[in-house]
Amino acid sequence: MPRSARPRSRQRLFTWPLLVGVVVVLALVTLSLFVGVYDIWNDPDGLTVFFATRIPRTVGLVLAGAAMAMCGLVMQMLTQNRFxxxxxxxxxxWAGLGLLLVMLLFPxxxxxxxxxxxxxxxxxxxMLFFLFLRRVMLTSSIIVPIVGMMLGAVVGAISTYVxxxxxxxxxxxxxxxxxxxxxxxxxxxxxxxVLIVVVIIFIAADRFTIAGLGEQVATSVGLDYRRILLIGTMLIALATGVVTVVVGNLPFLGLIVPNVVSLMRGDDLRSNLPWVALGxxxxxxxxxxxxxxxxxxxxVPVSLILAxxxxxxFIALLLRQRRRA
Structure with a gap:
């Protein structure tokens, strides 16, 4: 490899804009620690509340935000669909249905x-969604999320009925x-x-990138496509299940951030991962x-703001895809 190519690949991961992004995120995280109705400065129990609620809440924001955004990016790579x-x-x-069944069977x-x-x-x-995509040939990438939301609506209706x-x-x-x-x-x-999920995604980023090129390309370079698909599905399910139980539904988080990062930086998964996590x-x-x-x-529930x-x-991305088509 030419000597000039090595520093360029390193700079794509660690650049001044990334450091600025880290500073901005740290400022938001710090602000989150001190925003709330409870007065932690003048109340005698303020320090106790700070360590019992504010710090855990902020840590939860960091973990859930990074994990769900990165899972959205991995799912988009594996399905070759940005939506x-x-x-x-x-x-x-599905995670909500599993939670409901456990609560019913084992109160x-x-x-x-x-x-x-x-x-x-x-x-x-x-896995059912991935199998559906493998069995059915869809004529447009826009149809994929529509089908996914339809399946989710059916599962949600079953959960509501139960x-x-x-x-x-x-x-x-x-x-x-x-x-x-x-x-x-x-x-x-x-x-x-979910921190384990984030670390594994960082480690397996190159494999997910190759798998995103399709089963034939992945197999031709000696990669077990089905194993990578299974690992990706397990990571997505683990992060989604944990976040759903502890926090609840966080809509569109894994859709907005990866698409914005891809529009700004391209589709290099490994170099985009720090940006996706920060975003x-x-x-x-x-x-x-x-x-x-x-x-x-x-x-107000944070899911309302996110939605x-x-x-x-989501509508802006659909309109952009339509203009490009």
């Missing part, structure tokens, strides 16, 4: 058991509403599991801060 992510393929609805089940049920259901639903029949509709609504109000010390710790953290933190201050002293931003971004 898919866990909330447009029904993965979140006293601990948080870890509920999480396992959500992860298994999310894995099954994501919850309504068993008087658990209110509990399901609370569980599925994306909000960080319940993320506190002693409850948020399972979110550290996911920045977006979810900014939306959460806005959710806390827009209607003080009450708090508003994400729906506009």
């Amino acid at each position: 898919v992510e866990p909330t447009t393929t029904g993965t979140t609805e 006293e089940a601990p948080l870890m058991a509920r999480m396992i049920g959500a992860v298994i259901a999310a894995f099954v639903g994501t 919850a309504l029949s068993t008087n658990m509709l209110q509990s399901m609504a609370i569980w599925f509403t994306g909000s960080f109000t319940s993320v506190m010390r002693g409850y948020y710790e399972p979110l550290w599991v 996911g953290v920045a977006l979810i933190t900014a939306c959460d801060i806005l959710a806390r201050v827009v209607n003080m002293p009450f708090e 508003m931003v994400g729906s506009v971004a």
Whole structure:
């Protein structure tokens, strides 16, 4: 390899714009620690509240934002479609159905058991979606997320019917509403599991990139395409299941950030991963801060803010795809 090519590949990962992005994210994270109705400075229990709620909540924002954004990028690579992510393929609805079934069958089940049920259901639903894409030839990339949202709507309707029949509709609504109000010390710790997902995605970035070129290309270079697809599905299901149980539904997070990064930097997965992680953290933190201050002293669910931003971004991407076509 020529000597001039080595520093260029390193600079694509660690550049001054990336450092500026890190500073901006750190500023948002710091602001998140001190935004809220409770006065942590003058109240005698302020320090206790700070360590019991503010720090866990901010850590949860960082972990959930980075994991869901990176899972959206991996799903887009594996499906070769920019419009898919866990909330447009029904993965979140499957995780919710798994959580509901565990709550029905084992009402006293601990948080870890509920999480396992959500992860298994999310894995099954994501695999069914991938199998559907392999079996059916779709004429447009726009049809893929539409089919995914239709499947998710069917699964969501089944969950609603089951919850309504068993008087658990209110509990399901609370569980599925994306909000960080319940993320506190002693409850948020399972979110550290998604850090494993982030690390594995960084390690396997090159393999996911090759798999995104198609099964024939991946097989021709000696890569086990089905194994990579299985690993990617497991990572997506694990992150989605954990985040759904602890936080709830975070719509369009994995759609907005990877597409914005790709528009700005191209489709190099490995060099885009730090930007996607930072973008996911920045977006979810900014939306959460806005959710806390827009209607003080009450708090708006962060999923509402994300849905508003994400729906506009989704429509803009669809219109851009139509103009290019």
